[in-house]
Amino acid sequence: MSETTKEIIQRVKVLREIEEISAETLAKELGFDQAEYNQWESGEKDFSIGALVEIAARFKVDLSELVTGNTSKLKTFCLTRAAEAPEVSRRPMYGYWNLAYNFHLKKAEPFLVEASADTGQKPLSINTHPGQEFDYLLEGKLLISVGGHEMELNPGDCIYYDSNEPHGMKALGGKRARFIAVVM
Structure with missing residues (x-):
């Protein structure tokens, strides 16, 4: 498991703990298969981008903050120049x-x-x-x-x-x- 994956898992767990919600409850609330969710949190399987989008929305944090640990700040506009968008590695293919x-x-x-x-x-x-x-x-x-x-x-x-x-x-x-x- 990559260091990035470990950090994402830790951030998800912390968000759950802050709101005192179990992994089972979160999976059910978001409509995820419980077994697959457990694989995500154990690091056996990578979270999909879609799952991370839903988790971020559930806890009212930006996806970039969930994935990178950095807080977004721009509220009027965000200009991303060619080749400057950060890569979000999820699946090797x-x-x-x-x-x-x-x-x-x-x-x-x-x-x-x-x-x-x-x-x-x-x-x-x-x-x-x-x-x-x-x-x-x-x-x-x-x-x-x-x-x-x-x-x-x-x-x-x-x-x-x-x-x-x-x-x-x-x-x-x-x-x-x-x-x-x-x-x-």
Whole structure:
């Protein structure tokens, strides 16, 4: 388990302890599978980005604060220059860069996401998280499955969906796929 993962787990536990809420109660309240939540808190499995978004919202902290331990401060606007967004490492086959990391109390979490070319050889990794999501493909080809419906996205295509539905994506054609994902 990486040091970053250990720190995220510790911050989640502290937030729970402050509000005197058990792991079981939090999992139930947010609609997470109890066994999977226990794997997240034990470090057996990484928290998904969607789960972290929901946990941050539940405790009224910014996602960037939950992930990095640093407090966001900007309230009017947050300008993120090219190649300056901090990476939020969650799963090895995907890169996530938080595009509004320093804006205080966001209503949505915008990310630049990169699915590596290697994802094409792997089965779809399906997950769910409360809320909604918007994905806009910038480059490459992306296979996306939402609620069992598979679609292929090309640059300029976008999809908006209920992220409570089982969903997953992978790059196609042996090349990486880059897209903007907004999790709400």
